[in-house]
Amino acid sequence: QDKNIKMIDRMMEGGSLPHLLLHGKSGVGKTSTIMSIANKLYGKNRPFMMIRLDASDDRGINTVREEIKGFAEKKNMFYKGVKLIILDEADSMTFDAQFALRRIIEKYSENTRFCLICNYENKIIPAIRSRCANFRFSNIDPYHIKIKLKQICDLEKLSYDNGLIDTIAYLSNGDLRKAINILQTNAMQYNYLTIDTCYEIVGIPKKNNIQIILNILFDKTKNFNDSYNIIKPIITDNGYALSIVLKEIIYLIINDIELLKNSCKLIIELANLENMVTKSTFNDIYISCLIGTFKK
Numbered sequence: 001q002d003k004n005i006k007m008i009d010r011m012m013e014g015g016s017l018p019h020l021l022l023h024g025k026s027g028v029g030k031t032s033t034i035m036s037i038a039n040k041l042y043g044k045n046r047p048f049m050m051i052r053l054d055a056s057d058d059r060g061i062n063t064v065r066e067e068i069k070g071f072a073e074k075k076n077m078f079y080k081g082v083k084l085i086i087l088d089e090a091d092s093m094t095f096d097a098q099f100a101l102r103r104i105i106e107k108y109s110e111n112t113r114f115c116l117i118c119n120y121e122n123k124i125i126p127a128i129r130s131r132c133a134n135f136r137f138s139n140i141d142p143y144h145i146k147i148k149l150k151q152i153c154d155l156e157k158l159s160y161d162n163g164l165i166d167t168i169a170y171l172s173n174g175d176l177r178k179a180i181n182i183l184q185t186n187a188m189q190y191n192y193l194t195i196d197t198c199y200e201i202v203g204i205p206k207k208n209n210i211q212i213i214l215n216i217l218f219d220k221t222k223n224f225n226d227s228y229n230i231i232k233p234i235i236t237d238n239g240y241a242l243s244i245v246l247k248e249i250i251y252l253i254i255n256d257i258e259l260l261k262n263s264c265k266l267i268i269e270l271a272n273l274e275n276m277v278t279k280s281t282f283n284d285i286y287i288s289c290l291i292g293t294f295k296k
Contacts, residue, residue, distance in 0.1 A: 001029050004135045008037060011133070017041070017082065019105060019114045021129060023121040024137030027177030030117045033137075034086055037115075045079050054088035064100040072108040083112045090116040091123035102127045139174025142166075148176060149183055158183075160193035167195045171202050205240050210248045217249075217294040224295045232287055242283050246274045246290070269293045 011017055017037075022030040042049045051071045053063070068085060076083070087093070093101070105114050105128065116132065118124060149165045152158075172179035185201050186193045199206050205213075213234060216227050235245055250270055253263050273293060277286050 001033065001137055001140075004137065005033065007135070008033070012037070012040065017113055019109070019132040020116070021121070021124065021132035021134050022115065022117045022137060023119065023124075023135070025119060025139065025175065027172075027175030027179075028137045028140050029176070030137050031088060034115045034117065038084055038086070041081070041084070042079075048076065048079055049081065050084040050086065052086040052088065060094060061097045061100050064097045064104065068101065069104050069108075072104055072112045084115065085112060086115045086117065088117045089119070091118035091120045095125060098125045098128060102131070105131055140176045142169040142174075145169040145172060145174075145176055145179050149179060152180065152183060156187065158187055158193060159191065161195050164193055164195055164198065167198050171198060171204060203239070203241065204244055205234075205238065205248055207248075209234055209238070210245070210252060213245070214249055214252055217291065224291060227291050227295065228288065231291060232284075235287060236283070242286050242290070243274060243277045246270060246277065266293065 008020075020034070022034065024030060038046055038050050051068075053068070071083065071085060087101075090098075101114075102125065109131075114132070116124060116128065121129065121134070121136075146165050146169050149168060153160060153165070168179050168182050171182060182198060182201055183193075186197050190197055196206070213231050216222055216230055219227075222230075234240075235242065250267060253267065270290075270293065273286065273289055276289075280286070
């Protein structure tokens, strides 16, 4: 997140740290960034100058009025500078609590700074968004994920397949925390780390399995029954979630220009099917629906 860190560094050098709103998907460094800022600002005095509340704490309207307001209005006799209140996963706060928070941000901004961290910016009320410097944290580049994983493997003296680090970087989809967790889970189970075990841990089908499914779906010589008898065991015996299978199928179609030319209507129907799958648990019915979508 080089751009965001440079901008925040410049703000701190100028001595003006505004209220912050950090948003983006999980595992991209939002909390790490604000904790680094707190360490840089306060050093050993951090426990006296900073309070952090996350989703596991009660953050209803009463907590906002009592705990947050209490910390904001306290005068600190021994340490100078602004205090910092960090609200992690702020998008899970109720609207009433957010409206109460807006008033506190307004009232105590002279000696207190607020940092809100969330996954979905649109769940924060506009009155709070407009009072904060807004930083979007994008997915971490696979290049940087690979560097970090290689560093961990070297320090932990792990033995692994060629291409394992590339596979984990692909499976993590820009989430560094997820990438490290996949590596650690793998290392706790096996002395030698393989690509196959990574797919097992994450529960994502291997590319060759998805390619087999896709070839059968597009094969005009195979009717519905033949296709169902081959595809259903691949999905159910391996315990794959149908929503993940759908996602991988669409990913392969989108990346193959020849398939994409004739599949625009198919993608619309697959999107509708994916929407139904996420709202339901009837895997077998929707496997039939997936095959029927292609065979009709």
